[in-house]
Amino acid sequence: MAEPVQPFSPEDMARRRKRSIVLAIVLAALMVIFFVSTLVRLGGSVGERAL
Amino acid sequence: MTTGTAHTARSLTASGGQGTAGDYIALLKPRVMSLVVFTAVVGLFAAPGHIHPWLGFVTILCIALGGGASGALNMWYDADIDAVMKRTAKRPIPSGAVEPGEALGYGLALSAASVLMLGLLVSVPAALLLAFTIFFYVVVYTMGLKRRTAQNIVIGGAAGAFPPMIAWCAVTGTIDxxxxxxxxxxxxxxxxxxxxxxxxxxxxxxxxxxxxxxxxxxxxxxxxxxxxxxxxxxxxxxxxxxxxxxxxxxxxxxxxxxxxxxxxxxxxxxxxxxxxxxxxxxxxxxxxxxxxxxxxxxxxxxxxxxxxxxxxxx
The missing domain is CATH 1.20.120 (Four Helix Bundle (Hemerythrin (Met), subunit A))
Known part of the structure; x- marks a missing residue:
């Protein structure tokens, strides 16, 4: 019976996990930046435009 | 089988991906970035005209990201000389924490993201100026001048001088x-x-x-x-x-x-x-x-x- 392959050490996996969390935070921040910027750019008159 | 496992682990490690989040922050040259951010903030306030505070924040963020991306691309290209200088030997690439290809991809992705964000959300002229700044620092200074002429920093210094001008341009849409x-x-x-x-x-x-x-x-x-x-x-x-x-x-x-x-x-x-x-x-x-x-x-x-x-x- 072959041993299961362990490509990364527990330390490597911990580093990868931390990086993934940071990346998730960055992506969430980008989402907020685009959302708020869109509101700011559109301004209050967006609801009054002709449809 | 133990040998095979060890071999697999080594080859996967050699393919990169082992840098910490701190290593990726170090690639952005945070100390240089702090000066970039400060001078850009002054440019934003000194410019005649008004910008919405949120868009001002986005402008500074994009300039900081673009400056950081330039730093990462500079470290990718200069990894060989960084390794022999005492001041730079512990940077993420010469120390082996980040693979050169990872730094290149990271720098290019951040460059594109910062320019696109600034152009889409704030000002196209400012975004073009940011793109030119990154090009100037990476291609003109790092690749072109640094290893060829002793006047490298006289001309290359322009790259570090652009941030307040980019911020000014974000407010006024022009360079005066x-x-x-x-x-x-x-x-x-x-x-x-x-x-x-x-x-x-x-x-x-x-x-x-x-x-x-x-x-x-x-x-x-x-x-x-x-x-x-x-x-x-x-x-x-x-x-x-x-x-x-x-x-x-x-x-x-x-x-x-x-x-x-x-x-x-x-x-x-x-x-x-x-x-x-x-x-x-x-x-x-x-x-x-x-x-x-x-x-x-x-x-x-x-x-x-x-x-x-x-x-x-x-």
Whole structure:
């Protein structure tokens, strides 16, 4: 019976996990930046435009 | 089977992906980025006109990201010389924490993201200027000038001088005399600042084969050039007054600070022994950082407190 392959050490996996969390935070921040910027750019008159 | 497992682990490790989040932050040169952010904030406040505070924040964020991306691309290209210089040997690529290809991808992705974000959310002219800044720093300075000419930082210094101009452009949509005055403050400051560093770190640059002025033209010529550029800072420091960007508070501060800068440059020029030179260069290098920070801070204080600027001649 072959041993299961362990490509990364527990330390490597911990580093990868931390990086993934940071990346998730960055992506969430980008989402907020685009959302708020869109509101700011559109301004209050967006609801009054002709449809 | 144990051997096979070890081999798999080694080859996967060699393919990269082992850097920590801190290594990726280090790739952005956070200390350089802090100066970029500060001067850009001053550019944002000094520019005539108004920008929504949120869009101002996005502008600064994009400039910081673009500056960081340039740093990552610079570290990717210069990994070989970073490895032999004491000051840079512990950077993420020479230390083995981040693979060169990872740094390249990271730098390119951040460059594209910062330019696109600035263009889509704030201002297309400012985004074009940011793209040009990244190109200038990475291609013109890092790839073109740094290893070829001792004038590398004179021309390459322009890259570090663009941030306040980009922020100004984000507010006004254009580049006028006031933005050029802020650009010139950093541009003319860069040579004496870096040559002072190069004089007391001469061995490092020589070992790496980077043609800095001291190891190409000699120490005496470098000291003369430091003095010439320091003299040129006098009219340069007056430009924000001439363009109507700054007022009396800035004028008073600029006179005192530039006089001290000049005195330090004269001390470097007159230093007769190597020990005295190194000491004088360290003093000038340290003070040069304070000089730039203080001049921009004075403009910021004037804008925040509503102190009037001079009428402006340009």
């Amino acid at each position: 005399a006031g933005a050029i005055a802020l650009f010139l403050l950093i541009f003319m400051w860069t040579p004496p600042h870096f040559w002072a560093l190069a004089l007391f770190r001469e061995g490092d640059y020589e070992k790496a084969g980077v043609p800095m002025l001291p190891n190409v033209a000699g120490r005496a010529e470098t000291k003369k050039q430091i003095l010439i550029y320091s003299l040129l800072l006098l009219p340069t420091a007056a430009l924000p007054l001439a363009t109507g960007t700054a007022g009396y508070l800035y004028a008073a501060g600029a006179v005192i600070l530039t006089a001290k800068f000049l005195r330090d440059a004269v001390t470097v020029y007159r230093a007769a022994t190597r020990e005295a030179e190194d000491k004088a260069c360290k003093t000038l290098f340290g003070f040069s950082i304070l000089w730039l920070f203080a001049l921009f801070a004075l403009i910021l204080v004037e804008k925040l407190t509503g102190l009037p600027a001079f009428g402006g001649l340009l």
